[in-house]
Amino acid sequence: MRTLDDLDVSGKVVLVRVDFNVPQDQDGRVTDDARIRGALPTLAELREKGAAKLVLMAHLGRPKGERDPALSLKPIAARLGELLELDVPVAESLDPSALPDGEVVLLENVRYEAGETKDDPALAAQYAALADVYVNDAFGAAHRAHASTHGVATLLPSAAGRLLQREVETLNGILAAPQKPLVAIVGGAKVTDKIGVIDAFLDTADAILIGGAMCFPFFKAQGHAVGASLCEEDGVAVARRALDDAAAKGCRLLLPTDLVLGESFSADTTVTPLDGVDVPDGQMGLDVGPRTAEGYAAEIVAAGTVFWNGPMGAFELEPFAAGTKAVAEAVAACEGTTVVGGGDSAAALAQFGLESRVTHLSTGGGASLELIEGKTLPGVEVLS
Template identity: 50%
Template structure:
């Protein structure tokens, strides 16, 4: 934004907040964002109460070179998430050039991210460029050893990325809720832990494929179990084949933290997507914290894949120790799966 205003451009900003489902929701207006942005830019930011139409056009006509106008939440329009061509055209009528700097929304084909790019010269912003450069290099020409850390709750969300990583990584670290499906596939008692019973064969296949390709596939060796999903739960550390039948796994244990940290320390590139446990609850935060600390300490280049991993890094005040924190959880995951991102495909400067 500063780059453009410093060069005398009239900058019209479009963004969304929350999921208002095509309706005006008062508490999802972007008015507070305009106020905060003017503090950050050190200049006034005008705010429109709509995102298209004559009133907005009138406000734009009053802008001087270097001025900034923030449009209202684009998701107040039902056509936004449907990528309605008429809405895209209405957005395009407001400007001469389109810059997409929203990597976090690039995996969505919406009117303000994809549709508009068919009507205006459309280019990538500086943040979008950095995201694509960093993640693109990690996928196409990684520094080695390359370690990928995959956590989070559900196996189904991470299938495609694990498949892709087996092709390119040297080490794959598995943690979080999805690890219990691997344990169950080995015949271990997992108690009340999260499990995906439809994918027991698939996770065995992952391990087999990794072995075939000489990829070091690391699963937890011990876990922290709790008798309740709460901050006041009783917690204890057990080996992965010793989970009590009425307890639930919520975090990786100390031996695992050490094992994972050693691998991270020896890596030239680390890409982390998904926490190691329920880091929002005090008794189960230590595993995710240990991985975050290992990423902060390694001499290797660290890429944090947005979403919960980014939230964890911020929670433990380690953000400034990471080389790149992606602004897109879902987008970085889809990019790493090798999927084309509609918001990027629509741009002119591939």
Template identity: 50%
Template sequence: MSLKTVKDIDLKNKRVLVRVDFNVPLKEGTITDDTRIKAALPTLKYILEQEGASLILMTHLGRPKGAREPAFSLAPVAVRLGELLGKDVIMAPDCIGAEVEKLASGLKGGDVMMLENVRFYEGETKNDPGFAASLAKLGDVYVNDAFGTAHRAHASTEGVAHHLEAAAGFLIEKEVKFFSPLLENPARPFVAIIGGAKVSTKIAVLESLLPKCTTLVIGGGMAYTFLKAQGHEIGKSLLEEDFLDTARSLLKKADEAGVEVILPLDHVVASEFSESAKPEQVDGIDIPQGRIGMDVGPKTLAGIRTAVAAAKNVVWNGPLGVFEFDAFARGTLEVAGYVAECPGTTVVGGGDSVAAVNKFNFADRIDHVSTGGGASLEFLEGKALPGIVALTQ
């Protein structure tokens, strides 16, 4: 994919309108995790290093649904960004309008302004052309560095690109650099580890990766639908009956294509879905009646470890068990370690997988940990992401 980046456009004496993803968690007006702000700093600092360039930042926060809600104001984000940049950040009273346009036109080189939440207007999520044009009035060039929202055709992620010269920031550039080869011509052996609760939310990514990978690991709650499709007993484990035929079809395609499929060979189960439930080992594929599959067992992990150790490419999306409960976190913890140790190229995408590698402190040993949950999933599904397509036109 040919992508114009921020280094490919002239920023001298330009007002640079940047779409960032500063949708950070807030508690009583205080930011509890500033990871997303820090992730954008390389792009923002690069722009500020260019002669005479100023920054105008736009992002959404929460889901105010087109209404101005003080709880979703970006004022605390502007303060934190100022601390990280070591300079004052001007907090605009709105994201469009005459007053904001006046502030934008008065910016000098090195100045930074944060626009108010773009989702205070319905025109943002509807990708209203008029709203996009109003945003575009504020800058001379447009940079999108919000991969987490690139799968949404919104005014600030797609619409603005039709009004200004547009380029990708370093975050989006990195996401495309790591994800594109997995879908185009990945080095083999290529292991895809897909977990999560439901087949219905992951079937598209399974079907997309199946023709490209050599080994497909299916874990998490959705694995029990596949085991049931094979005729195994799954007790009270999660089951999507409407997807049994889909599961059989995918397994048949894998067999015909010569793709190894790793499903759970043993389990950690419990009598109820609860953090305080007592874990029990099941040394076989079938799960007894009255028991719920909560994690994979040591036999399953041994197979995954062997596959990952020999891989030239690994992509992981979705946990292998209920890793939020400590008693059922071992499978996901072990797999995170295998991916971290893999000598090949390793990519982790999807909110829960990213949360897992962060929880277990493996993130810095993985080649790429994606900043976008839904966006990374849709990228792996082979979908065109509107926010990225707009940068290639």
């Protein structure tokens, strides 16, 4: 993969794809600028190396080619300007002659363009006409073959920015050369969404810790009652196969041994601890229990390398946050390499004030999972 070390930017206009798909409040103010801050090292290096101008591209939401004012990047440009301490105008047009003056310019939401998600060659050519070279630093969008992540990279000298480079090298390193023991923590709602990740770690991990609602297809495959718990029916056969594969490969695939139950998905529901995993009718499992949390934490703290993606329960509901909090605290306390694969895991770290205490916090949930699964990311492959 080509990086900034391979690209001459002195005196040139650099087109930079960034991932500024960030949350905003009802007034349009950015509520979490982590992804914007994540792009700053690349932007700073390009300016230090003498780039004449930076033209940034980003998407926000899914406007599907329509210019929805609620998905404008203007509030994001304002926040970026605060961080860079300079004015960042937003370009409303892809006409090179209409590009605003300024050291750093942000194009309006690329998904306003109907051809963006279709990797339209004509749109890619319009992007390419704006600059001399191209840098992709948007790891969170690198698993999509879009005009701004793939097509334009075929038309200009191109390379990965530092964030994209770090993401790819770190995630590939987990599987290629991890410090042992390697512990993978996999949670969330659906085992079918994460089976590719589980399969990848079955060949390399010393232990895989399963949490969240995705544990219930495993329990059902083992003959346990799941009550009213969220249990993905399509995941039962998948879970049974994963259990068989783990046994054949000698990988310890660990499931919860106790649970915290509720009668409904609500913070106000009656909370019942369960010493075991057979869920009574009318009850649903909404968190792992304290014995499971303690056991998982011990595995994590002793690890040489940890990968975490997915919560242990409904951590957004206070009565069911303890399991995810215990895992987050253990990941933060681990002295080995700790990598968190974005999404809800990143949100949990932020909720518990632990986001600064991990080795690497990925900016791309979907992209990180696909990379771990061994899939080709179009936005990365085109830079090779």
